[in-house]
Amino acid sequence: MCYKVLALDRRRQRNPGRRLATFALLIGASFLLAACADTLPQSSLNPAGEPAGKVDSLFKLVFWLAVGVFVLVEGALVYALVRFRRRRGQDENPVQVHGNTRLELIWTIIPAVLLLGVAVPTVATIFDLARRPAGDVLDIEVTAHQWWWEVRYPDLGVVTANEIHVPTGRPVFLELRSKDVLHSFWVPRLAGKQDIVPRRTNTMYFEAAEPGLYPGQCAEFCGLSHANMRFKVVAESEAEFDRWAEDQSADAAPPAEGTPAAQRIQECFACHTIRGVGQPTEGVVLIGPDLTHFGSRRTFAGSIFDNTPGALRRWLRNPPRMKIGSRMSDYKLTEEQIESLVAYLRSLR
Ligand code: CUA
Secondary structure, rough: HHHHHHHHHHHHHHHHHHHHHHHHHHHHHHHHHHHOOOOOOOOOOOOOOOOHHHHHHHHHHHHHHHHHHHHHHHHHHHHHHHHOOOOOOOOOOOOOOOOHHHHHHHHHHHHHHHHHHHHHHHHHHHHHOOOOOOOOEEEEEEEEOOOOOEEEEOOOEEEOOOOEEEEEOEEEEEEEEEEOOOEEEEOOOOOEEEEEEEEEEEEEEEEOOOOOOEEEEEEEOOOOOOHHOOOEEEEOHHHHHHHHHHHHOOOOOOOOOHHHHHHHHHOOOOOOOOOOOOOOOOOOOOOOOOOOOOHOOOOEEOOOEEHHHHHHHHHOOHHHHHOOOOOOOOOOOOOHHHHHHHHHHHHOO
16 A cells, blocks of 8 residues: 555656656747758758758768668667567576678678769868869959958959949859968858868869859857857849949048048058058958948958948947957947947948
8 A cells, every 4th residue: 555655756846857757848949949040041941052962961871871871770779679579478588699791791881882882972062162163263262360361352353341242154163261260151152161271272163153142150169258150142143243242342532521531541541451541451351341431341340240330339438348358359439439330340341
């Protein structure tokens, strides 16, 4: 009797734990399943151009091979568990086997063939995506900084930041360099990741088939604000791209004399440049982004804030508070100076 009550009690005690476990499992499963959507910015299952398609085909090949291996191996395991389980009344131990040459050859050769089947197309694709494609190629030089992206178009005389404009249907060849530490260039829908290694130039190409805004981000831990090192690829028609490039290659006008912006702007040139106003852009390794056409950009500070007067005001009041680790320190600007600088920066179109 006493035992029965104890057992009941224990079962009751166990139940809340089990309910909690079920609840946790459901929550976990829903998070896991949420990752299955193929329309999210980080999803590479929705390739938007030919090079991204090549990576996607490779992924699918490896995925289905792995599914095949999983089903075969787990199937054999479950079969052995059921077929050779200890039956009622069975006392003697199963026959002990030491080595089986034929079996060992089979399970060495099959994985080797499978790995070769994965390695050959993988290595071929890696080299394919790092070469300069044939045809009318647009060259872009990307320099990764803690924590923003410098973007140069050597043939067009354009320097910008955190926003890579490209014409649709034209292959883009990237030269990737780092100003400081390891970074990794990643636009999930347009191409696979490419590491950026200090004192090395890595290359890759991509192509956007359709116009659109493609989010990108740094994919290698690079310090405090690694998560805040994003950028956007803006794919547009050839005509729109040409117009943008022409606008971007023009110099800027200085702030109106006597304004608070004009009084403080020289301090900005310690790190930034404004072509036609501040330090030259050509051949200069920048510390902060080129601001010549700052007002034309959608976002700023590693593409984490929308380029609005409000966000810009908050940024100028105290950059490191807005973005952890920011190399731009608090310049103790007055509200009047901030207002004037915001107006000037937004006029740089
Ligand atoms: Cu740059 Cu992470």
